[in-house]
Amino acid sequence: MKKTIFPLFCCLMLLACGQKSEKGAWAEKDKADFKKGCLQSYDEKGSKDEFFKTMGITKDEFVKVCDCSIQKLEAMYAPQDIIKGDKLSDDAQKLVDKCFMENFVGEKGAWKPKFKEVVSKQMEELTVKKAHSDEEKAVLQTLGQCMVEKIEKEFEIADLMSKSVSQVSNEKLKGIAENCAVELKLGMDILGVVFEKAAQEQP
Secondary structure, three states, X not given: OOOOOOOOOOOOOOOOOOOOOEOOEOOHHHHHHHHHHHHHHHHHOHHHOHHHHHHOOOHHHHHHHHHHHHHHHHHHOOHHHOEEOOEEOHHHHHHHHHHHHHHHHEXXXXXXXXXXXXXXXXXXXXXXXXXXXXXXXXXXXXXXXXXXXXXXXHOOHHHHHOOOOOHHHHHHHHHHHHHHHHHOOOOHHHHHHHHHHHHHOOO
């Protein structure tokens, strides 16, 4: 899935800190400046990011991440405490990433519909397009649907968003495929179609 699911958007925001702002009570100007920088980062990076394009995340939708970020950051920090150099501090960035996850990705066992659709399409790339007949295509579609359901329940999203899949994760994926094959009473040789294609896509 690493070929489609790219790492989370990393926001770079410049915030003009007002003297009256403090933790729990940001001045309206600071909130407006943060939001302006947040949306500017979308224009500069998010609109060109392949994952954003795949998910169909528009600027109007990304506003939700900016508003969520302001709420979380205001509760935890004074404006001047979230900037490190010319970017957000690591802790502040984690809160922004959390807002992104809440709005567009979901969590283990509860994916957002669009994210699940993207993962399902990626699974189809690994399976159905390798089919040699309509019958094999139908079998692989069923296998892929089973795998997506199990991956949603068993994988942390951070593992799926990673550029590289660890050996442990690969073994876990193979186990899921084997379990689905058994449950669906498929011949284990059908799994070769899945992992042959996956191996070809390894960097």
